[in-house]
Amino acid sequence: MQRITSEHSPLSFLSQRLAYANQNGIEALNLVENVPVWPDAARPKDRQRDSNDMFRYAPAEGESRLRQLLLDRERSKAGNDPYLLGENNLLVTNGATQAFALVLALVEPTRRKILCQNSTFVGMASLMRSRGFSVVHCPRGIDAVTWMAENLSNDVAAIYLNTPHNPTGCAVPKDDILSLAALAERYRLELIVDAVYEDYVFDGLDASIPRLPHCDHFFLINSVSKNYGSPGLRIGWVVASKKNIDRLTGVLERECVAVCSIAQSRAADVLENGNVSLVHHVERNRKGVFEALRSVRGGAFASTSAGTQVMLQCEVDDIEAFADYSLSKYGLILATARNYANIASQSVRIPLGDDPRKTSEGIKRLSDSLQAYADDHIYSERLC
Helix, strand or coil: CCCCCCCCCCCCHHHHHHHHHHHCCCCCEECCCCCCCCCHHHCCCCCCCCCCHHHCCCCCCCCHHHHHHHHHHHHHHHCCCHHHCCHHHEEEECHHHHHHHHHHCCCCCCCCEEEECCCEEHHHHHHHHHCCCEEEECCCCCCHHHHHHHCCCCCEEEEEEECCCCCCCCCCCHHHHHHHHHHHHHHCCEEEEECCCCCCECCCCCCCCCCCCCCCCEEEEEEHHHHCCCHHHCCEEEECCHHHHHHHHHHHHHHHCCCCHHHHHHHHHHHHHCCHHHHHHHHHHHHHHHHHHCCCCCEECCCCCECCEEEEEECCCCHHHHHHHHHHHHCEECEEHHHEECCCCCEEEEECCCCHHHHHHHHHHHHHHHHHHHHHHHHHHHHC
């Protein structure tokens, strides 16, 4: 069987497949995108305006209009004491990934470990390792918060908590986050909460995340990409204490001067529009996706109450070989468990917020590909 991907490429397996389809003119069906896609009727309009945005630098801390809209959002999430949050608790960044990179620049460099849940998006894990930190994942089958609390020591620099979790959809209760924040204060380490899927919570699940603007060891990072379905803008933000926002702003200014002013203006338009229609779109779609996946022979999954994706366990011996087969034979691009650090399963990621017709066709191709792959394997074994 033709292999498309290689362990020796500097690109991820997903990027290799995307590049292969592009370079070979394959009009493949992309079933990998866990950024929710706006329904056409509800998509925010791109407001055309005469502006000097492209001819100037934005303020390092972010444009005032966008920061005020983000502050309004953060106060709406803050609960009992929304007005403890001020503009000096916010920094606009080039997406959540840069937000995380900026926070890592403040983490104590003499401590080497960062504690994580049982799996982490590979990009975040790679970023931590590139900064010289050792990424320590919670063992499977153990409560992550309990494990983190029991494994704090003087060589732990930070706790990285993604809630709702990508890709499992598990959410860490608010009281558990507060307990970890108290431990972070005691051990003088950083608690970094990645909330880029914060708005996609369903089935009555309580997944609220605290805002702690007076805690110097607590950072919350977020993104317009996922929560507002606008990844092309590359806009994220950090919520932290004034002391740390000042420090982060200095790091951002030294690294890139400022975030694109045009992108910030468009992000402000998106926030003004709101994301209610987008969240409802994901909520409606997920039920249909779960139903379709139940009919996939050779696949199994556990439904989730949060997030924008679900992992489908496939009855194959090598998920990367199968994903290459699906692209070459069925024109289907898949994201596999290799997109995550510390997942050793034969599984693929299925989006819950994409166009329903596209997702339906993708799941049909996936089902056909699984059956054909199994048949080809049986035939090959008979020939041996």
